Amino acid sequence: MSAIQASRGTRDILPGEVGYWQRVESIAREILGRAAYQEIRTPIFEQTDLFERGVGEATDVVSKEMYTFQDRGDRSLTLRPENTAGVVRAFVEHHLHAQGGVQRLWYLGAMFRYERPQAGRQRQFHQLGVEVLGSSDPRADAEVVVIAAELLQAIGLKDLRLEFNSIGDQRDRQHYREALITYLMPYKADLDSDSQDRLTRNPLRILDSKDQKTQAILQEAPSLLDYLSPESQQRFERVQQLLIDSGISYNINSRLVRGLDYYTHTVFEIQSDDLGAQATVCAGGRYDGLVTDLGGPETPAVGWAIGLERLILLLQQLQPPIAPTLDFYIVSRGDRAEAQALKLAQLFRNTGFSVELDLSGSAFGKQFKRADRSGAVACLILGDAEAEDETVQLKWLASGEQQAIAQADLPKMTDELRQQIDRWRC
């Protein structure tokens, strides 16, 4: 009989690895909290329409990567492939705009895309993201980029680069689109087949083709940056100046275009060379039209998302796993001693120590072997003799020193024990 396995493209995060996740999550909470961002949790599935309208029907994410299903009420629902659309839906639905000012939100959760799994790409994956709604100020763009950079740095990632671009507004892009098509048409036969296909459907995406020949042709192509209106140009320069003032270095990459339809003006990616075919750890940009597209009042917005599996892939290359620490390991034998040991474990846990109780009932020798392997600093020993006179043997595992302590004295020794544990640990 074959055992059931996790579904293709999904993964268990086992205890040996979960320390990385907990660290990333707690650093994120702290940094985002200090920047006055508030957490928002939205449903893991939404009406299919939301993503078709929000992300864009022509995008690959929507046209071929969604987990869409009919529920028993015959509604078409979709597991969220990204979370900006969901957050904006919640923002509009609950009239968060009516609270005035700027809404700074963050989220963390599972996303789903039906794709071929690879390193750094899964069908269920996790994103940490921020969305700033209600400000068109270039400082908002700069703020989210700065926060992303600080967060990644605080987590400990190295050798990242920020690729930065502006894709202007709708009108700028329309003009550029025409110019690009005019330029590329004569070379059509020499483009790779995907790019030929995109020439009419989504020409901007040809810009980040990986095909050598296509890239060679693009060398002389008009640049998007030359088609920005004076206003768009000015705002692009302002955001750059703010980044420089904040000490953030970046690359202008006029070929950077994003795959989701809602972006306007600022777009950026934070990339690494240590992720194989996938380079992007964090990506985002401004999306001034999305809130109105989803039925809300005109609300400029900017945000990003970090792929947590990718981030942790990088982190694992840099840092050893984080093992939990253990203060006491309790060894016991005999009915009365075992009962007392259980109570002692409770007492120690309640005074803030971490405690593992040996449940094997095997010989003391075996229990000590396990105590040793548990990484505990000290061992508490209870046998028939200790049960009889209500004492406990305290043994420091590093030195082997051992002393008898009356069980009744333990509560008042908490501070002293804490100090000794800390001393042994150094």
Added chain:
RNA sequence: GCGAGCGUAGCCAAGUGGUUAAGGCAGCGGAUUGUGGUUCCGCCAUUCGGGGGUUCAAGUCCCCUCGUUCGCCCCA
């Protein structure tokens, strides 16, 4: 969705058609029935991801399938 590689125990693996599937780590038991980290001994795959085929004979060759890895597409 397309192209390529891989799949032997919990983990790392040897094995390249010929009788019983190396070895290491981990685990469990014992030497040591109240004291660990060393050492020694023993146990731990009727079976090679699954199914079918070729052959006197298949972990080894072929086909299908599942999983996984890499690349393309795309994306976090």
